[in-house]
Amino acid sequence: YLSQTLYQSATNLAMQLLLLIIFCLFLKRIPGWIYALQQRMVRHHLNKKTSRIAISLLRFFQPNAQWLSAVLLYYYLHYQLKTSDNDWLLVYNVVAIAAFYLLVKTLALGAISNTNSRAHLFVLKSKQLDIKQQCHRFALYTTFASVFYIILQIILKGGIICTAYLIILILTIWLLGYRTINAFQSEFATHLSKRVSEQFISRFEKLQKPLIKPLVNPAIFIGLQLLDIIRAAHIQLLRLERYQTLTAKFLKIRLEQSQSNTPEPEQEEQDDIHYENWFLNSNVLETRPNLLAQSPWLGDINQNAGDWLEGKQDENDLALIGENGIGKSTLLKQWLKQWDKSKTVYIKTPEKTLRANELLKLICDSLDFKDCEDIAGFVSQQEALEKTIIVIDEAHHLFLSDVGGFEAYKKLQDLISAKLKNIFWVVAINQQSWIYLNDVFSQTYQFSSFITMQRWTQQGIRDLILRRHKASRRQLHFDELLLASTSHSETATRAAESRCFSLIWDQSSGIPAVALAIWINSARNPATGLIEMGIPERPGSDALNSLSDDHLFVYAALVVHDSLNTQQAHAVAHLSEAIVRRTLKHGLDQGFLIRKSDDRYFINPLWQIQLCQLLRRKNFLHE
Template sequence: MIQHNFKTLCKSALALATLLTFLTLPSAHSEEALGSTNTSQSLPAEESTPTSVLLKDRLEALKKSSASLSTRYDQVEHLWREVVDDNLKSHGLGENIFKMAETERQLRYRLLLQVGGLRAQLFQECLKSNCKPLLQISDELVADLIREVQILPYRAYALISTKIKDARDQINSGLKGWVELTRQLFGILTLIALPFIFFFFAQSLSRRLENFRSQILHRSQWSYSQRTSISLLILRLNPYLKWGLMYAFIEVAESIMDRSEIAELIFFVGLLKIYFLYRISLILLNSILTYLFQREGLESYSLKKEKINSSARRISLILFGEILSLYVVSEVLRKALMYTLISSGILYFNILFFLFEARRWKEEIWSLSDGALPESIMNFSHRYENGIFSLLLTPLLGILSSAVIVFEISLTWLSQFDFFKRIHSEIFKKRLEDVSKKSEKEFTKEIPEEYKSYFSLDDTFPTEALVKRKQEDAKKIVEHIYGWRDERIEEDGYVVTGAKGIGKSTTLREAFEQLDVEKKFLIRVPPKITSTKDFFSFLSKQLNAPLTSIEDLVQLHDTMESHHVLFFDNAQNFFLGTPEGFEAYKTLLECVNLPTTKLFWLFSFDRRSWDHLQGIFGKDHIFGKTLEIKSWNDVEIQNLIIQRHNLTGFELRFDRLISAFQSSQDQGGQVETQFFRLLWGQSRGNPRIALALWLSALTDLGRKRIFVGVPEFNRVKGLSDASDDSLFVYAAIVRHENISILELHNVTHLSEAIVKRALRYGEDYGILQVKDRRVQVRPLAQHSLNNYLLGKNFIYE
């Protein structure tokens, strides 16, 4: 799909370029257009005024002169002054330009450009050879600067005035002139419109690439490494795509215009190129600053992001203004006096600006340097951290730290080649050996149960330790129930779904505690209730009322004086994937779909179980709203663990080995931040998996101290060698979230021996675990197993 769209966009762009070429082909009058700005182009031979002829002849003579560089420069400088004064005084700009003959206007315009080009060439040669003091302050220097300032807008003014004069002449020449004017206007308007049209196509391609990136993250027939690599490549390049394509389009348009009758408009096209470069530099600077200065902490992300955006905009705008001013001056006046002075001024200004900007980022630069530079250098530097020398020391440390990081990134990239891979392997091995010698080898004790209890994977944890998420899912549920109670909302059903361990039970508990109604019931559904009889028996106990049928529930509803809200947690336990195993679930659907006004039904389903039920009964088989709990962000994962740890009273010590374990791109930040960022990435925002990874990294130091080492990163080996029967068993476990061995036998219709062999294989390779005689997927294997089964079409989304 994306390939087809890309081809379509390319064909459209080619068609637009062809149209532009046709519109800008030279007409019969193109030889009268303004000439090229090339200093080597000969002047026209048309009859001219004596002054212009004299100036032209002197220019030709100076081009052939063999005098010394200093003498030639003085002569050209004097000629340039006469040409400028002649344009500004003798004939002026204003209405006089409309009174000149066409050839006279061309001659004066081109003569000014050619004399200015020769002057700039000799100026630069003389400046390099130091043939004479060119920048010594004098009356002549000031007068020349004034001339350059006065003549600066001449090129744009001459172009516009010439076009106006041509338009007047064509209007006065009758029908033929009108046709020619219309053709030129259409060409110019098309030239203006084409960048906007192409920008639309570039934006469309960028959006489609982003959609493609989102799709491949869920295309599990691709390996995880392939999906991740392609997704990251698109994520990093896509922001530059539309501006890069626009720059390329302008380059093509410029080459086409250079061979047309509107070649003089290339000057304005150059301004567009500078703007597109500004947009690219803004994104690039933002990425660089983000990479460098968001490595120390996650909790201040939003504040740091605003500071980064502000600096990137400020730097990009300054660069844009500098390049723009140099471009305009070089195109009109060439690289002569004003260009040299502006270049020098920009150099000194940039040095001062760099010192100012480094002072704004002083804290972050020093923190970055502490992690990137050798300890001996930083110990010496910290002596002058707060003194006057810090004004120069801070930017110097920033440059050195950036150079070290660039070197490490380059080393990592080169490591894909065998020669550099061996070198990098030895360096990495030495780093691990050095750190391991200092690492606490005696830390082999299991962490105490007292500490583990604060990191339980169920939802029985105290409310005060729960993380307040930005999504506020519990608040959404409560507001919906209030809307139903107040008869503003009709739906009396609500489904909460999400991946196993994402926080569904916690969300239900929060909503239950926040809800202010007279009758509310938080019901945890035990495994497995599959018959109608068992369903009503279970519901009777929860509502403390005798129920054996739908009719009994209707009679109970008619006697209710207040609203009743039922929270069913783990509602996937109401079904089993056998022909008889859906009785309870079907009965539940009948109850939910009754025309009641006093009963509100709320359920939480495991994501894979809910997908399975939707595949059987349809996507809207429950009358109500569906809420999917999203993955947690890095700050929420970090807060979850830190909040629980703070309740334990234990002290943490992080192993320095974690720094060596990280890739070079992550070097430079604090060990704690690196660890939590690693934890969040490996868990993909799933708190249950993050807690399991956290516990796998801990050992007991005694005296209420916990040592944090490298977590257990389960790559789930063995899936590729598992038989189809084993994968069929694993798919049944995933669809039911939890299941017994007997239930597995009934669901899969496989022999007991095959089922047990599959379970033993899963336990041996860290895929499955047995808890309370029920088989579940291990938290650390959850993502890998789901993706593999999706890729093999054993389960569906």
């Protein structure tokens, strides 16, 4: 009987140990399984509503999978102990301890990761390992101390000693939490500065004394996490129409109460501007620091202009070349703000200034020259002029690729070729116009030196978009599919943001105007206070594949000339006016083109990359 009892006990112990090993392996693998399932659903079921809901649930379950699995197994074993004769006490207790440890570790890891995310700090892999180790130590110490308290409670069955130990336990966990938070003090301070007022920050700094800090900081840290949870819940609930209605009514009541008690404040102009205007209307942000302020292209312009001013070079002309939407005009305006070594004159070329006398009058009026009817008169009057830099923006409006359409552009070339001693020319022109003019004239005939603006980096595109989004005073939330595309070791929001801007940069080819258009196209609910970013993508190219040669001739003319009206497109494309009108209407209907208020047409930035690629592939445009 004794040997049989020992055999049963050993068998039971072996089964429990085997179950524990299987359980540990399961806990280790389950986050990876969930991530792989997410990726499969993202790849194959993007447009199904049920899949999107499933992906959202998986994204919630992924960081919580380990402790939730342990809790489920705990309750299963608890049920087995009550309803069967199996003795699973070892597994039961170990699973209970593991569930508590995993829960504490998950909460600590989530809180610190949230702090890094809200502080807008990208977490490197080395930093991720440090976070995991800190959270592991905190959870381990907390678990051991709590288990010891339970054992003490069972043995002593309460009393003063248990109460005293409970107080010591709470203080110990509190100090352990402070030690963990203190390891990420800079991230905590940045997170706090983004959530509270400056008055609260000043009070917080006064409390940063050696004896007070360990008591105050954990409480503020917990408060910040609760505040973020409430904000996140608010963002999710804003998707519900009923909640939006309730929020609007509550806001209306608050506004009515505020207006009845205080004078009506002046509404800031930017609150009335539609969300798209923050991106598509550059005048909105004229007073804000420009991203091109530290551009190397500014240094190139400074060097050429400075060498001419100091007499180090005789060449007095510089061409600034760049693709449509790359930022040529913005760069020139930024340079004009910084340049203070000589007089400057900025001329924005009116669209399709095609006559030589029109260009000459435009320049003479800018310089206050009188009776300037030809180049001789211009040359004689510039003798009395102080050293001046003339900036001619959008010079691609000075020609039309038709007979007699190069008169104004040739006049500009004649003025530059005159080598006037008191004038330095800076001319900005679209890259495709520059390539076309090189085919018409030799490059050496045009300009003695030029700067080609390169496409923006991913960081530059990101900074541009986030600056403009921040100016709109709207909250930003990323689509569940972007959040689901991150690995379980990454901070979800930061990784989704990185993935989003990587896609935008790749699809825009680093052209800021195209990137802004892709962002606007991917943003949902722009009329509300919450912008939800879907997966950035350009329109499908299927609509382009069916375009006829007549369409492509007209679109190529628009790319080369930047913008044309119907009559000019008819003259340039050498097609009947009826075909040109149908082509322009078709382009408007399909979204390929945009029509300005003066009935001029230009390529929609959203289609710019794909359309230019098609035109080059079919030899309608040249590199």
